[in-house]
Amino acid sequence: MNKRAFNFNAGPAAIPLEVLERAQAEFVDFQGTGMSIMEMSHRGAVYESVHDEAQKRLLGLLGAPVGYKVLFLTGGASTQFAMLPLNFLTEGKTAGYVRTGSWSDKAIAEARLIGETYIAASSEDDKFMSVPDLHQLQIPENAAYLHVTSNETIEGTQFKEFPDTGSTPLIVDMSSDILSRSLDVNRFDLIYAGAQKNLGPSGVTVVIAREELLQNSPKHIPTVLRYDTHFKNNSLYNTPPAFSIYMVNQVLKWIEEQGGLTGIEALNVKKADLLYQAIDQSSGFFRGCVAESSRSNMNVTFRLSSEDIEKKFIKESEQEGFVGLKGHRSVGGLRASIYNAVPYDTVKALVDFMAEFQRKNG
Structure with missing residues (x-):
């Protein structure tokens, strides 16, 4: 495809x-x-x-x-x-x-x-x-x-x-x-x-x-x-x-x-590190929700400064082909689920989109 x-x-x-x-x-x-x-x-x-x-x-x-x-x-x-x-x-x-x-x-x-x-x-x-x-x-x-x-x-x-x-x-x-x-x-x-x-x-x-x-x-x-x-x-x-x-x-x-669980784990850590670094190095524009020692490598939750800017992020991300970034209705915010089957390039595309969104709205 x-x-x-x-x-x-x-x-x-x-x-x-x-x-x-x-x-x-x-x-x-x-x-x-x-x-x-x-x-x-x-x-x-x-x-x-x-x-x-x-x-x-x-x-x-x-x-x-x-x-x-x-x-x-x-x-x-x-x-x-x-x-x-x-x-x-x-x-x-x-x-x-x-x-x-x-x-x-x-x-x-x-x-x-x-x-x-x-x-x-x-x-x-x-x-x-x-x-x-x-x-x-x-x-x-x-x-x-x-x-x-x-x-x-x-x-x-x-x-x-x-x-x-x-x-x-x-x-x-x-x-x-x-x-x-x-x-x-x-x-x-x-x-x-x-x-x-x-x-x-x-x-x-x-x-x-x-x-x-x-x-x-x-x-x-x-x-x-x-x-x-x-x-x-x-x-x-x-x-x-x-x-x-x-x-x-x-x-x-x-x-x-993929190399069994050892290979999968290495890839999952690489994906999670890339995304968490983008959040942590955004000078507060993006804010991780979870204490660093408890962060999930599967479900990355984060917030922006207001619900309005989060809605804008969701709308524009969907226009660019990103799916599923809206946080669960019970907690709000944003969430990227980066399970085994999510390719590294997909996470990299999200990080690039986040950087561009911050450039336009920061």
């Missing part, structure tokens, strides 16, 4: 052009079957090979940890907010949550409907413009788990490291930064993520968990909401989002081609 949008959408978000082109080539006739992968049975050998390959490839990118299982589910992170306490927050237990902003708040609200919860740490006093220190957490003996949101998409904060929770399961929502950096999966008991930011299109939710956590869900909760249902059926209990899983597999291949 001659012209692609400069896509900074927060999700659904950019997908690598190479992946889209490969999918386009296979869209009508997948592997000589005379069918699209969207048309074939999820019980057939052709689809199951893609399904299994995607699971294996994802674990491979994470270092092939022993004793972990990948589930492909639906309902996004929002369904996981409820599934987690339904499966793990049993009678006599309490669930710990680290409160860091909009998405952690949604997870907490769902858990409170199910059972006893407590706030293990919070950055509310800083208006969620930083992440709290998790080194000195006090975890009660009856803790069911500790839940952390690794990256707050709306506020633009990100944890750089995670706590040691001992025997208490550490559960992390990585919806907006999964596979964006090197990761020791063995430090986590369960990771979940909606695919529509770094893994592919919307429609599939990935869960990566220790197998022992998935094997014995309470029997009084609905069958489709039990992790053991999906574990025992290899995520094929009901019809999976087949095309989304196929696309995830294609994105995972693309990540391998």
Whole structure:
């Protein structure tokens, strides 16, 4: 294609052009079957090979940890907010949550409907413009788990490291930064993520968990909401989002081609550094929202001197082909989501536009 949008959408978000082109080539006739992968049975050998390959490839990118299982589910992170306490927050237990902003708040609200919860740490006093220190957490003996949101998409904060929770399961929502950096999966008991930011299109939710956590869900909760249902059926209990899983597999291949998580992380740091430097070196014309130590490499949030000048920035950026730079309606401002698939040249184009906008309006 001659012209692609400069896509900074927060999700659904950019997908690598190479992946889209490969999918386009296979869209009508997948592997000589005379069918699209969207048309074939999820019980057939052709689809199951893609399904299994995607699971294996994802674990491979994470270092092939022993004793972990990948589930492909639906309902996004929002369904996981409820599934987690339904499966793990049993009678006599309490669930710990680290409160860091909009998405952690949604997870907490769902858990409170199910059972006893407590706030293990919070950055509310800083208006969620930083992440709290998790080194000195006090975890009660009856803790069911500790839940952390690794990256707050709306506020633009990100944890750089995670706590040691001992025997208490550490559960992390990585919806907006999964596979964006090197990761020791063995430090986590369960990771979940909606695919529509770094893994592919919307429609599939990935869960990566220790197998022992998935094997014995309470029997009084609905069958489709039990992790053991999906574990025992290899995520094929009901019809999976087949095309989304196929696309995830294609994105995972693309990540391998970029040098795996090491290569992806280096590129993501380079992109984030370029954009944050443009903000910090603008003599106050652009202002970063988040404390420097807590800045996200995925969602860069910033402000201008007034809402009027921000509206002008959005209008003119859209005229130049930039998409998705308006901040979330709950916080306002500006946001550039620079996920894995956003090319460096796209970020460079934004930085150049910002410099020209400042020259005209500073």
